[in-house]
Amino acid sequence: MSRIVILGIGAIGGALAVMLSRAGQEVIGIARGAQLEAVRKGGLTLRTPEGALHAEFPCVATPAEAQLRADDVICLCVKTQHSEAALQQLRDAGLRDQPLFCFQNGVENERLALRYFPNVHGVTVMLPADFVQPGEVVCYGAPFIGSFDIGCYPEGIDAADAALVARLEAAGFPSATRAAVMQRKYGKLLMNLGNIVGAALGEGADGAPVTAALKAEAEAVLARAGIAWTDPGEDDGSRAAQLKIVDVPGITRVGSSTAQSLARGAGSVETDYLNGEVSLLGRLHGVPTPGNDWVTALAARLVREGAAPGAVTLAEVEAALGL
Template identity: 50%
Template sequence: MRIIVYGLGAIGGCVAGLLARSGTEVIGIARGAMLDAVRADGLWLKGHDLDEAVPLTVVGHPTEIVFRNGDMILMCMKAQHMAGALEDLRAAGAADQPLFCLQNGVVNEDMALRLFPKVHGVMVWMPATYIDPGRVLCFAAPKFGVFETGLFPGGLDADDERFVDAFDPAGMAGFTHPKVMASKYGKLLMNLENILNAAMGPEAEKGPLPDLMRKEALAVLDAAGIAWEDRAQLVPERRGLAQISDLPGEARSGSSSAQSLLRGAGSIETDYLNGEITRLGRLHGVPTPVNAAMQRVGARMVRGGLRPGDLTLADLMAEVGNTV
């Protein structure tokens, strides 16, 4: 079995490196400085009891791969880059290979299903960091992460079992989940706070904003009839598998949104996290002023080249204004 990891950021980099060092044939698709660094020196992977350069086959575009029957493709880019990545895969000859969406948010699977017949959702719990090209950090122990996989929109097939069979020997805990999108909606509720971390920094006081955003989101999901699972209520045998742990000499850089700003990536995923709540609210007549305000904050930070900690709680509350 060969696994294509499309997008070597924090999650994609950790997953590709762990799979490769466990003996799975892996091809990574990367770009820019990450591509250059991995080609030159391999992928440096650091986690509990792990600090090494992993040799990794890497290409800059899907057209450099001759796709085979039996390949598995893991989509690890941010949602704002998903449409272009799918088009590039189709143009490169990918067709019936199963696609696994290891991304925050809940829009990627639907986007993929327009172009590819075998789409799987994956709920990812992996506290990982990517700031420096060629180097990824995983702050979890004893497992490097927990991954729940299932068919989109529901069910399971043999490819989900193949996914788990590949991940478990690599130090990641894999599980099948026939209602994986309920799990991903639960994760979405957690990810609504990513913009707060990105705006104010990881240690800042968040005030009433988390509760306000979550209240809007719960009302929206209820109005839309969307089932979700509380990630805080993970079954006990999974809850302790990948606990956040320190790495000597390393600091966590905050949420994936914060990391995008720190790298100067030029985009942020807020429109596909808080923006999904806003979209559903507009469809179902539920006001979502706080989540909409956080979308504006994210867009303004990208336009202005701002970094985590450049805004305060007072700034964010002023953006919310008198809407709550």
């Protein structure tokens, strides 16, 4: 069976690596910095509501070191702001026609990838997880830790999609092929517009009205642009019941991927490709997006200042957005 190459061993890539490895799949990870050192030294621990799981798997620093094979399956799990560099590394390492699956938030990654490679697939990721500490990923989903929708980009389904879904399901991830996977990803984009809100205010603050205002702007933009979207959970009650967010004993949840980036001092966040996607589409189609514009600039300021999650007051945000 073909090898699964996971580029980016963070919250999503780390969860994939542990679960697929434990299911008997051949996995090689590509990581960097302290995470690379930790995985090489002692493997990766996945903490879940039902206990800790551990796996050891080969991990390298670059796609070139992975020595890509003709039958590899590539899972791209870096944040969008790192996709361009990752894609160039994959090209330089010899990726050509192998299937490339974008396990990422936002809707720009697939388009970026298609510029370099012909065999690109979108993945809608539903996997509430934290990566803050090297050597450890925490997943808060139960009874299953995550689920995925997979399809060709820009649309359709092929044998590679079906094969990966089967491998993911065997590893404990309820998953499905979906011909209109990008509609699902636009729906997930709307959900992710609140990432910067939770990161800026802290997980304890009630940012729901702010997120609702950002989402309303986005829905107006998508309507003007003629972009269809579907809620990742609206038409599949059985899978929704399989993934509920619950506590992990002894762990305080950091929050969204944006909050995790601030907590780690990662030096960047993905807001430019979440709320910034709404701003881009608004400018292209003549729809004002002042709320998403403002929070995108806020995210850049928080990164520039090295701020921790919870550095902004609700009053400041509400005043800026006129709420």
